[in-house]
Amino acid sequence: MSRVIVIGGGAAGLMAGITAARQGATVVVLERMQEPGKKMMITGKGRCNITNSCAVKEFIPNLPGNGKFLFSALQQFSNDALLSFFHEQGLETVTERGGRVFPATGKARDVIAALLSALQKAGGRLVNGAQAVGLVMKPGQVTGVRYRNVENDGRKEGQDFRSSTKGRVKLGPEHTLAADAVIVCTGGASYPGTGSDGNFVPVLENLGLAMEPLLPALAPLQPEEGFTEGLEGLALKNIRATVLADGKAVAEEFGELQFIRGGVAGPVCLTVSRKVARLQHFSRAALELELDLKPALAEDKLDARIMRDFQEFSKSRLSEIVRKLVPQPLVEPVLDSAFLDGAKAVSQVSKKERQNLIYALKHFTIPLTGTRPLAEAIVTAGGVALKEIDPKTMAAKRMAGLYFAGEVMDVDGYTGGFNLQAAFSSGYVAGLNAAKQVLSSK
Numbered sequence: 001m002s003r004v005i006v007i008g009g010g011a012a013g014l015m016a017g018i019t020a021a022r023q024g025a026t027v028v029v030l031e032r033m034q035e036p037g038k039k040m041m042i043t044g045k046g047r048c049n050i051t052n053s054c055a056v057k058e059f060i061p062n063l064p065g066n067g068k069f070l071f072s073a074l075q076q077f078s079n080d081a082l083l084s085f086f087h088e089q090g091l092e093t094v095t096e097r098g099g100r101v102f103p104a105t106g107k108a109r110d111v112i113a114a115l116l117s118a119l120q121k122a123g124g125r126l127v128n129g130a131q132a133v134g135l136v137m138k139p140g141q142v143t144g145v146r147y148r149n150v151e152n153d154g155r156k157e158g159q160d161f162r163s164s165t166k167g168r169v170k171l172g173p174e175h176t177l178a179a180d181a182v183i184v185c186t187g188g189a190s191y192p193g194t195g196s197d198g199n200f201v202p203v204l205e206n207l208g209l210a211m212e213p214l215l216p217a218l219a220p221l222q223p224e225e226g227f228t229e230g231l232e233g234l235a236l237k238n239i240r241a242t243v244l245a246d247g248k249a250v251a252e253e254f255g256e257l258q259f260i261r262g263g264v265a266g267p268v269c270l271t272v273s274r275k276v277a278r279l280q281h282f283s284r285a286a287l288e289l290e291l292d293l294k295p296a297l298a299e300d301k302l303d304a305r306i307m308r309d310f311q312e313f314s315k316s317r318l319s320e321i322v323r324k325l326v327p328q329p330l331v332e333p334v335l336d337s338a339f340l341d342g343a344k345a346v347s348q349v350s351k352k353e354r355q356n357l358i359y360a361l362k363h364f365t366i367p368l369t370g371t372r373p374l375a376e377a378i379v380t381a382g383g384v385a386l387k388e389i390d391p392k393t394m395a396a397k398r399m400a401g402l403y404f405a406g407e408v409m410d411v412d413g414y415t416g417g418f419n420l421q422a423a424f425s426s427g428y429v430a431g432l433n434a435a436k437q438v439l440s441s442k
């Protein structure tokens with residue numbers, strides 16, 4: 001039979017299916033949604049940042065969640081190999097700022113179409129609306145997949161798939177499909193409306209596989225209630241953000257952030273969020289986000305600048321001087337955190353009060369409860385523990401015929417195309433080795 005079943009038709013699953021089918025294995029990809037690649041559709045704001053053009057060794061530091069584990073997979077199927085694959089499918093690409101590679105058409109849909117066309121050409125079969133619900137086992141070996149047809153994916157008619165699946169997913173009767181190898185590519189648990197919601201995790205846990213807790217990575221941060229009220233919509237550029245745990249700096253980033261409803265988003269927050277989520281989950285530390293709103297000015301320079309303003313605008317109120325230093329929505333919060341009255345004439349402001357203002361500008365602190373929920377994260381940290389997986393083949397170490405690829409594993413990266421490359425590289429390696437296994441035992 002030489003059948004490889006791939007569970008999940010996302011980036012990793014489609015690449016695994018293509019690779020195994022190209023080797024000559026009989027491939028069936030089971031996808032629970034009515035279409036594959038729903039998450040890929042929303043990547044890169046619908047443009048799909050496929051990979052990054054940096055040197056392969058640069059991928060490791062950009063995958064802070066166990067990037068080293070992917071060293072072999074990235075060597076076996078690099079960003080260049082991925083781009084050659086897409087170019088062969090007729091998908092042109094463009095490289096933008098920071099080495100981010102996109103399809104030249106700017107449409108994620110075209111990336112998915114290229115993958116589906118390659119799967120079809122290789123003879124692989126895709127079954128949509130089929131949710132794997134279990135694995136068929138012999139002692140120490142996987143011999144098939146139990147699946148059920150999805151009669152209703154939990155969304156109301158016409159509901160956007162980006163919203164989370166609040167309704168109940170309705171499944172039909174159970175079927176069994178025999179397999180010589182199974183590749184689990186069920187993704188993480190963020191943006192559950194795309195189909196990746198962690199539904200297969202209990203199946204893997206029941207097999208006795210070690211799992212790391214699923215936590216948000218690349219997620220907005222969540223301030224304590226009321227602390228960022230009135231700041232929604234404000235974007236700050238060129239600020240230094242430091243995460244404090246019990247007052248101790250544990251992460252620092254420089255760049256942009258945006259205040260959103262109930263959260264703080266933007267590149268600097270996404271980058272530090274992995275650390276914040278882990279502290280929130282594993283520690284009881286009090287968490288804070290400290291913003292240096294004037295990182296280009298050391299305290300003495302900032303003091304000199306404020307003194308100059310005080311002299312030049314000696315008839316002004318303090319709030320008018322602060323407005324020259326920060327955007328309007330931050331004037332009150334900065335004055336409040338310095339315990340200052342904005343209505344005070346600058347001529348009346350004491351040296352101590354000026355020092356308090358400088359401190360508030362350099363250490364504007366937002367208490368955090370942690371990150372926004374996993375459903376809002378771009379990537380899921382945690383998943384199948386890597387000690388269970390051979391990094392050279394993506395095979396389960398303790399169960400014959402079982403492979404993993406993509407975000408279902410405890411690997412996660414920064415924005416910039418690193419997560420999709422991780423999915424494609426591990427998918428390629430899993431597909432290759434699953435096919436080798438099933439074809440050699442024929």
Ligand SMILES: Cc1cc2nc3c(=O)[nH]c(=O)nc-3n(C[C@H](O)[C@H](O)[C@H](O)COP(=O)(O)OP(=O)(O)OC[C@H]3O[C@@H](n4cnc5c(N)ncnc54)[C@H](O)[C@@H]3O)c2cc1C
Binds near residue numbers: 185
């Ligand atoms: C908003 C957003 C933007 C992003 N932008 C980028 C970007 O531009 N570049 C980048 O590199 N990364 C980006 N990412 C991350 C990237 O999308 C993921 O890391 C990547 O899709 C993981 O691929 P995967 O195949 O492992 O999982 P997924 O793409 O999530 O695919 C898993 C598939 O498995 C299916 N499935 C789940 N359970 C079952 C089951 N029991 N039976 C059958 N099928 C099942 C799901 O329906 C899904 O289709 C973004 C993520 C988000 C949320």
